[in-house]
Amino acid sequence: MNNFYYKAIKPDESLLDFVENIGMFHNPSDKDMEVVLMPDGRIDLFFMQSHSEAFQITLIGLENVPEQQVIPANTLAFKISFKPLGAEYLLQTSIADILNSAKVLPKNFWDITNDDLKDFEAFYTKTAKKLKELLPKEIDERKRKLFKLVYASNGEIKVKELSEKIFWSSREINRYFNKQFGLSLNAFCKILRFKASLEHIAKGRIFPELNFTDQTHFIKEIKKFSGVVPSELLKNKDDRFILLSVLKRQ
Numbered sequence: 001m002n003n004f005y006y007k008a009i010k011p012d013e014s015l016l017d018f019v020e021n022i023g024m025f026h027n028p029s030d031k032d033m034e035v036v037l038m039p040d041g042r043i044d045l046f047f048m049q050s051h052s053e054a055f056q057i058t059l060i061g062l063e064n065v066p067e068q069q070v071i072p073a074n075t076l077a078f079k080i081s082f083k084p085l086g087a088e089y090l091l092q093t094s095i096a097d098i099l100n101s102a103k104v105l106p107k108n109f110w111d112i113t114n115d116d117l118k119d120f121e122a123f124y125t126k127t128a129k130k131l132k133e134l135l136p137k138e139i140d141e142r143k144r145k146l147f148k149l150v151y152a153s154n155g156e157i158k159v160k161e162l163s164e165k166i167f168w169s170s171r172e173i174n175r176y177f178n179k180q181f182g183l184s185l186n187a188f189c190k191i192l193r194f195k196a197s198l199e200h201i202a203k204g205r206i207f208p209e210l211n212f213t214d215q216t217h218f219i220k221e222i223k224k225f226s227g228v229v230p231s232e233l234l235k236n237k238d239d240r241f242i243l244l245s246v247l248k249r250q
Contacts, residue, residue, distance in 0.1 A: 003029040004071075004239070006246055008081070009124055015131055017144055018086035022127055024078045024120050025071075033071040035242050038198070039063040039191045039225050043087045043095055045105075047112050047123075048077035055114035057105040059091070061098030062181055064191060066227040078116070078123050080131070084181055084188075085147055090134045099182035142168045143176075150185075155192030156211045159185050194225040195243075202247035206230040 008023030010016070020042055027033050043062060049055040051074040062084075087095050107113075110130055116123050145166045149157055162185070163170045177185045193210055197218075200209050208218035222230045226241065239245045 003027065003031075004033065004242075006242075007120065011128060011131070014135065015128070017139075017147070018083055018090050018135075019131060020081040020083055022078075022080050022124050024076070024123075026077075027071045027073060027075045030073045032073050034238075035069050035071055035240050036227060037063065037067045037069050038194075038241065038243050039065070040195050040243055041083075041188065041191045043082040043084065043091075045080045045082065045091070046077050047079065047117060048075065049114050049117060050075040055107065055117075057107060057109045057112065058102050059095070059098065059105055060102040061095040061100070062183065062188070062191070063100050064183060064187055064225075065100055066225060067100070076117055078120065080127060083147065083151075085139070085143060088143075088180055089136045089139060090131055092134075094180050096179060096182035142166045146173070150189060150192065154196035154210060155189035157189065190221065191225065194221060197222065198244055199247055201230055201234055202244055202250075204234065206234055 005026040005028070006023070007025075008021040010021050011019045039062070041062065044060045046058045046060065047055070048058065050072045052072055053075075082091065087093060110127070112123075112127070116126065146162055146168070149162055149165060159170045159173060162168075163173060174184050174186075177183060177188065181188065197208075197210060200206075201222075208215060212218040212221065219229050222228075222233060226233050233241060233244060236244050236248075
């Protein structure tokens with residue numbers, strides 16, 4: 001993208017249940033960027049600085065609505081994008097209280113400083129090492145299997161079917177999701193289906209390819225999570241839909 005740089009690297013296999021990627025973005029221009037952040041099912045831990053803002057570490061929870069944001073001029077940010085199990089087992093925290101929100105973490109969190117933003121490869125190595133140190137000795141295998149099935153289906157799996165496959169009641173599953181993540185499993189699945197649909201839209205296909213009732217339902221769901229209809233999303237004027245811009249270049 002013009003005046004914007006993005007890079008992301010997948011972690012090695014030992015971290016894949018917990019971390020989607022370790023990445024960075026840079027707005028090197030002297031102009032602020034107006035962007036729309038769309039729900040993507042990730043929990044992002046940002047290490048960020050700009051000419052106007054001091055070094056800051058921020059944890060962003062799950063989102064289920066689009067949000068207008070501004071990336072300040074000369075912003076550099078390194079990030080770790082967690083899957084839900086990463087928030088629970090590596091960050092060891094509930095994120096229910098930061099749905100569509102964020103919280104600032106202590107500046108000495110994980111001993112990462114603004115000096116670590118000088119070299120992305122070194123940052124990747126340092127944070128990957130830390131994440132591996134935090135890997136749990138034990139994990140509730142029902143949860144691991146649940147997320148594997150949800151991701152494999154792009155969210156197109158019913159809670160009842162999941163319950164039967166992992167021997168965990170639907171009521172307990174939804175209680176776990178609401179307490180730990182701030183939304184229901186069904187709501188999380190819709191976000192993953194939306195994200196999968198974005199990959200199709202990025203390729204110019206603005207009709208439903210997943211389990212939507214019909215075209216009207218598809219348009220309604222896309223607008224719910226992006227704020228615009230699929231045809232407008234595809235145009236992506238000024239690259240304001242950052243996630244879609246990234247998908248187009250993959």
